[in-house]
Amino acid sequence: MICQLIGATKVYPMGDLTVVALRGIDVGVESGEFTAFAGPSGSGKSTALNLIGCLDRPTEGRVMVDGRDVATLTDGALGELRAKRIGFIFQSFNLIPVLTAAENVDLALRLAGVTENRAARVEKSLVDVGLKDLLHRRPAQLSGGQQQRVAIARALVKNPAIIIADEPTANLDSSNGEAILDLMREMNERDGVTFLFSTHDPMVMGRARRVVRLKDGAIVGEERRA
Ligand SMILES: Nc1ncnc2c1ncn2[C@@H]1O[C@H](COP(=O)(O)OP(=O)(O)OP(=O)(O)O)[C@@H](O)[C@H]1O
Numbered sequence: 001m002i003c004q005l006i007g008a009t010k011v012y013p014m015g016d017l018t019v020v021a022l023r024g025i026d027v028g029v030e031s032g033e034f035t036a037f038a039g040p041s042g043s044g045k046s047t048a049l050n051l052i053g054c055l056d057r058p059t060e061g062r063v064m065v066d067g068r069d070v071a072t073l074t075d076g077a078l079g080e081l082r083a084k085r086i087g088f089i090f091q092s093f094n095l096i097p098v099l100t101a102a103e104n105v106d107l108a109l110r111l112a113g114v115t116e117n118r119a120a121r122v123e124k125s126l127v128d129v130g131l132k133d134l135l136h137r138r139p140a141q142l143s144g145g146q147q148q149r150v151a152i153a154r155a156l157v158k159n160p161a162i163i164i165a166d167e168p169t170a171n172l173d174s175s176n177g178e179a180i181l182d183l184m185r186e187m188n189e190r191d192g193v194t195f196l197f198s199t200h201d202p203m204v205m206g207r208a209r210r211v212v213r214l215k216d217g218a219i220v221g222e223e224r225r226a
């Protein structure tokens with residue numbers, strides 16, 4: 001098991017009230033999976049991905065990564081775990097606007113502490129996502145689909161144990177969204193890259209090999225396909 005939530009609860013304070021975003025969920029991801037968290041808006045998908053990706057801590061319950069309880073790690077060790085083992089892709093790409101595609105990807109390697117062979121790895125990952133001729137463009141000079149490819153390259157370049165993608169196609173039109181999903185699925189089948197993503201788009205769900213359904217902060221169903 002790469003990542004696991006055990007009895008994970010997340011409660012957000014909201015003034016005098018609280019919002020229960022997750023109600024004690026248990027879910028794990030094994031190496032090689034291509035899994036989607038599906039569910040309506042507000043069901044807890046992003047909250048669950050943020051916990052699994054160690055971007056946030058649970059109110060109750062445990063987050064395990066590589067068999068280690070994340071709560072026992074120092075901030076430094078947690079940062080290192082995140083930089084080396086987890087690639088994150090955001091709905092709105094989150095590239096750094098003043099850096100080129102290649103520089104954005106290289107930054108992920110630097111944060112992971114990689115010192116050798118960086119230029120070749122950056123180029124290979126951008127070629128792998130189909131951006132061979134656009135290495136030196138800045139995000140504003142790229143289409144949405146191209147920016148999301150840079151974000152995939154940035155996640156992929158460090159050879160993480162898992163790539164977590166929160167609604168990776170939400171800001172793309174349907175043909176670009178399909179192309180991004182095809183690319184992710186190809187990386188999963190060809191190179192064994194593990195993906196965990198969220199969506200409420202039936203097209204995206206249809207391409208997942210495992211779908212975990214969330215509703216009101218709880219897991220309400222699960223399907224697996226060949
Ligand atoms: N920082 C926060 N402060 C307060 N409440 C929050 C916060 N983040 C999320 N919530 C609440 O937690 C619940 C789950 O939110 P979450 O973002 O995980 O849902 P989601 O399934 O990702 O929805 P969407 O499909 O709209 O992205 C919602 O009720 C939301 O309003």
Ligand SMILES: [Mg+2]
Nearest residue numbers: 045046047166
């Ligand atoms: Mg969300």
